[in-house]
Amino acid sequence: MRRSVVALARRALVNALRKPQFLAPLVIFPSLFLAINVGGLGATRELEGFPAVDGFLDYQLAAAILQSLLLGGVSAGIAVALDIEGGFFDRLVASPTPRVAIVLGRVLAASVIAAIQVVYFLVLGLIFGASIKGGALGVLCVLAIGVVAGTGFGAIGVLIALRARSASTVQGIFPLVFVVLFISSAFFPLELLSAPADVIARYNPLSFIADGMRQPIAFSNEALPVLEGLLTATAIAATAIGLSILALRGRLRDA
Amino acid sequence: MKAGLRTVGALMRRGLNEILRVPGGAVPGVLAPTIFMLGLAAVFGKAASLEGYGGVSFLAFILPVGMLQGAGFTGAATGVNLARDIERGWFDRMLLAPAPRPLLLAGVVASASLRALLPASFLLIVALAFGVDWPGLLGLSLAAVLVMGLAAAMACYATLVALRFRTQQAAPLMQIGSFVAVLFTTAYAPRELLAGWLRAIADVNPVTHVLEGVRQGFVGDVTWAATWPALVSVAGLVLLFGALAVRGMRRQGI
Numbered sequence: 001m002r003r004s005v006v007a008l009a010r011r012a013l014v015n016a017l018r019k020p021q022f023l024a025p026l027v028i029f030p031s032l033f034l035a036i037n038v039g040g041l042g043a044t045r046e047l048e049g050f051p052a053v054d055g056f057l058d059y060q061l062a063a064a065i066l067q068s069l070l071l072g073g074v075s076a077g078i079a080v081a082l083d084i085e086g087g088f089f090d091r092l093v094a095s096p097t098p099r100v101a102i103v104l105g106r107v108l109a110a111s112v113i114a115a116i117q118v119v120y121f122l123v124l125g126l127i128f129g130a131s132i133k134g135g136a137l138g139v140l141c142v143l144a145i146g147v148v149a150g151t152g153f154g155a156i157g158v159l160i161a162l163r164a165r166s167a168s169t170v171q172g173i174f175p176l177v178f179v180v181l182f183i184s185s186a187f188f189p190l191e192l193l194s195a196p197a198d199v200i201a202r203y204n205p206l207s208f209i210a211d212g213m214r215q216p217i218a219f220s221n222e223a224l225p226v227l228e229g230l231l232t233a234t235a236i237a238a239t240a241i242g243l244s245i246l247a248l249r250g251r252l253r254d255a
Numbered sequence: 256m257k258a259g260l261r262t263v264g265a266l267m268r269r270g271l272n273e274i275l276r277v278p279g280g281a282v283p284g285v286l287a288p289t290i291f292m293l294g295l296a297a298v299f300g301k302a303a304s305l306e307g308y309g310g311v312s313f314l315a316f317i318l319p320v321g322m323l324q325g326a327g328f329t330g331a332a333t334g335v336n337l338a339r340d341i342e343r344g345w346f347d348r349m350l351l352a353p354a355p356r357p358l359l360l361a362g363v364v365a366s367a368s369l370r371a372l373l374p375a376s377f378l379l380i381v382a383l384a385f386g387v388d389w390p391g392l393l394g395l396s397l398a399a400v401l402v403m404g405l406a407a408a409m410a411c412y413a414t415l416v417a418l419r420f421r422t423q424q425a426a427p428l429m430q431i432g433s434f435v436a437v438l439f440t441t442a443y444a445p446r447e448l449l450a451g452w453l454r455a456i457a458d459v460n461p462v463t464h465v466l467e468g469v470r471q472g473f474v475g476d477v478t479w480a481a482t483w484p485a486l487v488s489v490a491g492l493v494l495l496f497g498a499l500a501v502r503g504m505r506r507q508g509i
Binding site: 024029036037038039041044046172175178179182183187188192193194197 | 283286287290291293294295296297298299300301302304305307427431434435438439442443444448449450452453
């Protein structure tokens with residue numbers, strides 16, 4: 001079982017690295033957004049209610065990471081859908097590979113890519129003048145929340161692909177990623193969001209994940225936001241992986 | 256001359272037919288800028304209370320950005336469609352036609368210009384529904400001209416990329432061009448509120464003038480001082496990318 005998961009994860013990673021056109025948007029678009037947000041809206045730090053931070057980049061870094069991780073989920077879903085469309089999935093099912101490994105292999109690959117994404121943005125932030133207030137422990141906290149959240153988003157992508165079975169349908173959820181992100185506190189403090197986004201953002205799980213990653217970057221290693229972020233990410237990952245395995249079983253039953 | 260116009264008209268109709276026959280294909284180009292516009296207004300709306308925005312709502316400030324993003328997406332989609340035609344061999348058959356290459360390009364680009372009005376109109380309706388002031392007939396007409404012009408320029412750019420790479424996989428390269436061109440301007444904030452490095456880029460980016468030209472009717476009065484740089488910039492972009500795209504078309508099949 002473990003060998004199958006690792007082998008399938010390795011295949012997914014090699015495939016992703018062979019097609020940089022799928023991987024590049026995961027970091028290029030959020031990096032550009034980060035640059036534009038920081039360069040264009042840095043003056044909003046003067047607004048009443050905006051927390052005291054050293055720089056707007058410190059504040060926006062968590063949003064860029066989260067955006068990138070969500071796009072990673074879409075990318076994982078597209079990869080699974082392409083496997084289904086191309087017939088690889090059927091060949092895999094016909095082989096003696098444990099069923100659960102099919103899901104877990106892809107999810108493990110999403111975790112590795114998520115770690116790369118988090119490290120990329122932290123390094124980018126440091127290069128352009130951000131500081132990580134939580135130090136080395138803070139970096140570990142961000143990495144932990146990011147990897148678990150990325151795992152969850154990857155599993156959601158797999159779940160959608162198993163249900164939709166079409167890459168174009170999975171691609172179609174791309175705008176929804178931004179909808180969900182915009183109605184969270186990822187980009188701006190909750191208190192400064194306009195209605196009704198502020199009310200929705202209060203209960204949006206992405207708000208907890210963003211705030212959990214932002215806390216060690218922009219403020220301190222205060223335990224509560226970090227734990228809330230980690231727990232939310234874990235809950236998303238566990239639920240999405242469980243549902244993906246159920247979706248796979250359902251798909252095999254239908255076949 | 257008449258035959259040339261017929262060729263351009265036929266290619267325009269072919270481009271526009273896609274909206275009628277594959278309406279789902281036009282949805283992302285309309286939906287994405289709408290989501291961005293409403294999302295940004297919901298998230299950063301309070302930024303408009305900063306001095307420099309002139310008391311206008313953030314939605315009114317950001318609406319022209321959405322319109323130009325829609326034009327950019329439409330232009331990029333033209334390149335993706337051309338790449339698809341190249342992959343399927345339809346483009347090679349088109350090159351065999353006894354029509355000059357610039358006319359073939361003109362047809363494709365003209366359809367992009369017209370198609371760009373679809374997201375722009377939708378965004379305008381949504382923005383008006385959310386309380387943005389009517390820009391006046393002059394402001395609206397100017398916005399339409401500039402949106403169509405930018406879509407034409409971006410279609411030429413995307414055509415250039417499609418002819419170079421000859422695959423739909425180059426789509427991100429086509430999209431990123433318009434994305435950068437539109438957002439590295441005074442898109443989110445007035446010039447005086449931008450960070451120094453972004454202000455420097457916005458100052459040399461011709462799309463800044465185009466954006467300010469579209470924006471003026473929504474945030475105040477239309478003035479000649481803001482209009483002529485916008486028209487000159489968009490004309491310059493169309494000429495530059497048009498010339499490069501014509502050069503690319505002429506090199507095909509040699």
